[in-house]
Amino acid sequence: DTGVSQDPRHKITKRGQNVTFRCDPISEHNRLYWYRQTLGQGPEFLTYFQNEAQLEKSRLLSDRFSAERPKGSFSTLEIQRTEQGDSAMYLCASSLTGQVAEAFFGQGTRLTVV
Amino acid sequence: AQSVAQPEDQVNVAEGNPLTVKCTYSVSGNPYLFWYVQYPNRGLQFLLKYITGDNLVKGSYGFEAEFNKSQTSFHLKKPSALVSDSALYFCAVRDREDSNYQLIWGAGTKLIIKP
Numbered sequence: 736d737t738g739v740s741q742d743p744r745h746k747i748t749k750r751g752q753n754v755t756f757r758c759d760p761i762s763e764h765n766r767l768y769w770y771r772q773t774l775g776q777g778p779e780f781l782t783y784f785q786n787e788a789q790l791e792k793s794r795l796l797s798d799r800f801s802a803e804r805p806k807g808s809f810s811t812l813e814i815q816r817t818e819q820g821d822s823a824m825y826l827c828a829s830s831l832t833g834q835v836a837e838a839f840f841g842q843g844t845r846l847t848v849v
Numbered sequence: 850a851q852s853v854a855q856p857e858d859q860v861n862v863a864e865g866n867p868l869t870v871k872c873t874y875s876v877s878g879n880p881y882l883f884w885y886v887q888y889p890n891r892g893l894q895f896l897l898k899y900i901t902g903d904n905l906v907k908g909s910y911g912f913e914a915e916f917n918k919s920q921t922s923f924h925l926k927k928p929s930a931l932v933s934d935s936a937l938y939f940c941a942v943r944d945r946e947d948s949n950y951q952l953i954w955g956a957g958t959k960l961i962i963k964p
Contacts, residue, residue, distance in 0.1 A: 739892065777853075777939050777954030778893070791951065826893065837883060838952070840893040 739841035760829030872940030
């Protein structure tokens with residue numbers, strides 16, 4: 736499978752715990768995006784990388800959220816001290832460079848904070 | 850501010866009939882426009898995009914969309930609906946003059962095709 740893959744697909748965690756998600760983009764794509772999607776809403780932008788550089792971070796992103804893409808390939812998204820409001824689907828997407836390039840999405844990681 | 854509106858939460862169409870899923874947008878400059886589809890337990894899949902040129906854009910699975918600048922719309926259409934088209938559809942926009950490469954997304958429209 737040469738698409739975008741995300742791991743895990745589902746995560747249930749207790750409030751206050753830390754969680755980390757992984758995204759493996761399409762190999763030749765140098766852009767990688769993280770989005771959050773809640774039920775009945777479109778994806779909400781969180782952050783994106785151009786290779787290993789994090790170029791944009793949403794103002795809505797709490798400082799409990801951090802993302803890395805250390806070698807310009809896979810990326811991790813960590814949420815510290817999870818809250819119930821963090822429950823959502825976390826989507827990763829990748830694309831080639833260029834404003835018109837369409838993004839390809841993974842299946843997402845569904846986080847439930849109890 | 851940039852925004853996308855999908856005025857219908859749900860659209861119901863009989864199989865074989867034409868379908869339209871509506872999208873209107875607001876950007877300060879000229880738009881790049883996209884449609885994505887999300888099937889249950891699947892990731893968002895790209896359907897089509899408008900960049901420039903012909904206002905009628907053809908995409909995957911027999912879908913097409915028409916860019917209307919005066920009405921700031923980019924409605925998704927298909928001449929003959931299939932039951933397998935039932936899914937969640939998202940419209941997204943990017944301002945081509947904006948150096949920020951974020952896509953702005955609509956809330957989605959659930960399309961139900963009845964046999």
